[in-house]
Amino acid sequence: MSIVKSVTCPICGCLCDDIELTVENNEVVKVKNGCAICESKFIGYRGEHRIKTPLMRKNGKLVPVSMNEAVHAAAEVLANSTYPILYGWSSTSSEAQRVGVELTEEVGGIMDNTAVVCHGPSILGVQEVGIPTCTLGQIRHRADLIIYWGCDPWSAHPRHLERYTSFTEGRFEKSEWKAYMQKLKAQAGQKKMQSAMRIESGRTQLRPQTCSIPGMPQTMSKDGRKLIVIDVRKTMSAEMADYYIQVEPNKDYELMQALRVLVRDGELDVDKVAGVPVEYLKQVADALVNCEFGVIFFGMGLTQTAGKFRNVEVAISLVRDLNMRTKFSIMPMRGHFNVTGANVVSAWQTGYPYGVDFSLGYPRYNPGETTCMDVLLREENDASLVIAADPGANFPKKAIENMVKHPLIVIDPHMNATSMLGDIVFPSAFVGIEVEGTAYRMDHVPLPLKKVVEPPKGILSDEEILTKILAQVKLIKSKKTAKKAEA
Amino acid sequence: MVEQKLKVTLLTGRTIEQGVGKEKGKASKEYFDACSMCYMDADDMKKLGVKNNTNILVSTPDGSVVLKAVKYPRSATPGLIYVPYGPWANAVCSDKTTSIGMPSFKGTPAEVEPAPNKQVLTIEELLKSEFGR
Numbered sequence: 001m002s003i004v005k006s007v008t009c010p011i012c013g014c015l016c017d018d019i020e021l022t023v024e025n026n027e028v029v030k031v032k033n034g035c036a037i038c039e040s041k042f043i044g045y046r047g048e049h050r051i052k053t054p055l056m057r058k059n060g061k062l063v064p065v066s067m068n069e070a071v072h073a074a075a076e077v078l079a080n081s082t083y084p085i086l087y088g089w090s091s092t093s094s095e096a097q098r099v100g101v102e103l104t105e106e107v108g109g110i111m112d113n114t115a116v117v118c119h120g121p122s123i124l125g126v127q128e129v130g131i132p133t134c135t136l137g138q139i140r141h142r143a144d145l146i147i148y149w150g151c152d153p154w155s156a157h158p159r160h161l162e163r164y165t166s167f168t169e170g171r172f173e174k175s176e177w178k179a180y181m182q183k184l185k186a187q188a189g190q191k192k193m194q195s196a197m198r199i200e201s202g203r204t205q206l207r208p209q210t211c212s213i214p215g216m217p218q219t220m221s222k223d224g225r226k227l228i229v230i231d232v233r234k235t236m237s238a239e240m241a242d243y244y245i246q247v248e249p250n251k252d253y254e255l256m257q258a259l260r261v262l263v264r265d266g267e268l269d270v271d272k273v274a275g276v277p278v279e280y281l282k283q284v285a286d287a288l289v290n291c292e293f294g295v296i297f298f299g300m301g302l303t304q305t306a307g308k309f310r311n312v313e314v315a316i317s318l319v320r321d322l323n324m325r326t327k328f329s330i331m332p333m334r335g336h337f338n339v340t341g342a343n344v345v346s347a348w349q350t351g352y353p354y355g356v357d358f359s360l361g362y363p364r365y366n367p368g369e370t371t372c373m374d375v376l377l378r379e380e381n382d383a384s385l386v387i388a389a390d391p392g393a394n395f396p397k398k399a400i401e402n403m404v405k406h407p408l409i410v411i412d413p414h415m416n417a418t419s420m421l422g423d424i425v426f427p428s429a430f431v432g433i434e435v436e437g438t439a440y441r442m443d444h445v446p447l448p449l450k451k452v453v454e455p456p457k458g459i460l461s462d463e464e465i466l467t468k469i470l471a472q473v474k475l476i477k478s479k480k481t482a483k484k485a486e487a
Numbered sequence: 488m489v490e491q492k493l494k495v496t497l498l499t500g501r502t503i504e505q506g507v508g509k510e511k512g513k514a515s516k517e518y519f520d521a522c523s524m525c526y527m528d529a530d531d532m533k534k535l536g537v538k539n540n541t542n543i544l545v546s547t548p549d550g551s552v553v554l555k556a557v558k559y560p561r562s563a564t565p566g567l568i569y570v571p572y573g574p575w576a577n578a579v580c581s582d583k584t585t586s587i588g589m590p591s592f593k594g595t596p597a598e599v600e601p602a603p604n605k606q607v608l609t610i611e612e613l614l615k616s617e618f619g620r
């Protein structure tokens with residue numbers, strides 16, 4: 001039995017690097033410090049859903065084949081296609097992503113990563129107006145006002161609050177955990193009182209509506225770090241917040257513009273914006289202006305709703321306005337553990353962060369045209385390779401319908417929806433458990449991923465599989481060129 | 488009065504159960520339970536005569552899917568339904584990318600009706616019915 005310390009968790013953009021694993025007989029048996037999702041991965045990764053050998057679809061069924069056969073078949077598909085999509089890249093190492101860029105260039109395809117369906121719009125917003133940001137360490141030690149807008153860290157980045165924001169013990173700002181616990185106790189007491197009163201009066205009470213309580217919520221003027229959550233529904237994170245603003249769906253843009261007006265000391269001649277009373281917004285604006293160092297974290301609630309990248313652009317503009325009055329930062333809550341790396345690697349290799357088209361022999365980038373979703377919906381693709389992502393589960397139906405009309409190569413450790421739909425399926429080793437590598441945290445800090453156990457026999461890493469396919473593609477192409485020269 | 492159909496706004500997104508399920512494996516029971524459900528507002532459920540944990544049919548111009556309706560525990564969300572990311576949600580999501588590559592996963596208009604006699608498809612059945620594989 002051995003204990004491995006300071007393991008980086010290869011799941012979400014938090015990249016918690018304080019995980020402690022107990023390894024016995026080449027298996028992880030205990031996980032310390034991780035969240036529920038982390039535990040599920042480190043314990044469940046070797047479960048029954050693991051793909052054990054390369055598979056190919058023959059007579060409509062996926063059957064086991066040798067690695068050689070699969071590599072040859074995959075290389076043939078890619079070398080002979082004219083506009084293949086190479087998609088995914090977010091749950092693998094930056095080393096594999098680098099080989100991916102070379103492979104895409106070699107086959108003249110589209111290289112796109114999962115940012116296209118999560119923070120692609122954020123990147124577009126940043127390209128419009130720039131981004132004032134910082135590292136999570138800065139926030140942990142110094143931020144006294146935390147805003148989560150359109151995201152629910154408790155569900156998607158479970159340790160974000162505990163490691164980087166409200167519930168962490170920073171050097172200059174203290175954890176609010178105890179205060180939150182006290183608040184919970186007080187609320188439980190209140191609830192008991194209320195239900196006793198209800199039984200007493202025999203009437204059911206109206207459910208409380210957010211933002212309709214007159215006056216300033218007490219917590220807004222409390223000491224210490226403040227937590228504001230802005231969302232269309234009351235999430236678990238919203239329940240932890242000192243202040244929760246329920247915005248009407250698809251109206252984040254209006255709300256943000258209204259806040260910009262108030263932060264610049266302007267007047268609003270309406271009573272409500274996006275369902276939120278202006279009186280309330282004024283208090284929020286006061287809190288924003290009066291903090292010493294605030295930060296906005298935002299998620300899919302901005303990038304996937306009406307306005308998309310314009311929402312992000314205006315959020316950044318709000319932060320810019322706030323920086324005239326105090327210090328403020330903004331950061332997207334990146335999902336997959338190395339989606340930031342996928343953007344970084346793509347950007348330093350090709351000049352563009354995602355949706356890169358190599359069909360003309362040089363990299364081109366035009367979101368809406370060269371992004372894989374649009375290529376799929378226009379039915380221009382003639383083959384796909386999916387690695388370290390699961391569009392089969394996460395893309396709209398029509399896009400996948402078009403993807404499966406043409407040969408589909410999948411590289412993944414698990415039998416996920418895309419592997420089930422694939423024509424050539426490669427099992428791969430888990431990056432961060434069975435192979436080492438590099439990943440970029442959501443604040444662009446690169447962290448090493450550890451190898452803690454050996455992969456099952458015969459299972460290669462993403463990087464090795466891609467390198468094999470790339471070598472074979474080069475061989476096929478050189479043969480073709482030689483043939484042409486002969487003729 | 489019990490209504491036949493209800494017009495709502497469809498949101499899709501993360502839940503912690505979906506996160507745990509996806510790491511366990513997409514074919515796992517945990518993933519199925521976490522993703523083939525739909526959070527609804529308690530009053531909306533009453534309007535439709537839908538009980539907690541019974542099946543509903545969610546339809547959009549892009550498709551329809553049977554899901555298990557679960558009362559949203561934290562607040563009133565009238566007119567909103569929330570389906571965790573996954574193949575079930577994507578059977579009804581809008582694929583309009585408004586020319587920037589991003590489909591509209593949140594804020595799509597949808598309709599909900601009770602479907603007590605319809606089955607929620609497993610991931611294999613769903614993929615088979617949608618893509619023939």
Ligand code: SF4
Nearest residue numbers: 009012015016035159
């Ligand atoms: S918060 Fe994210 S990175 Fe941290 S332990 Fe949980 S899943 Fe892993």
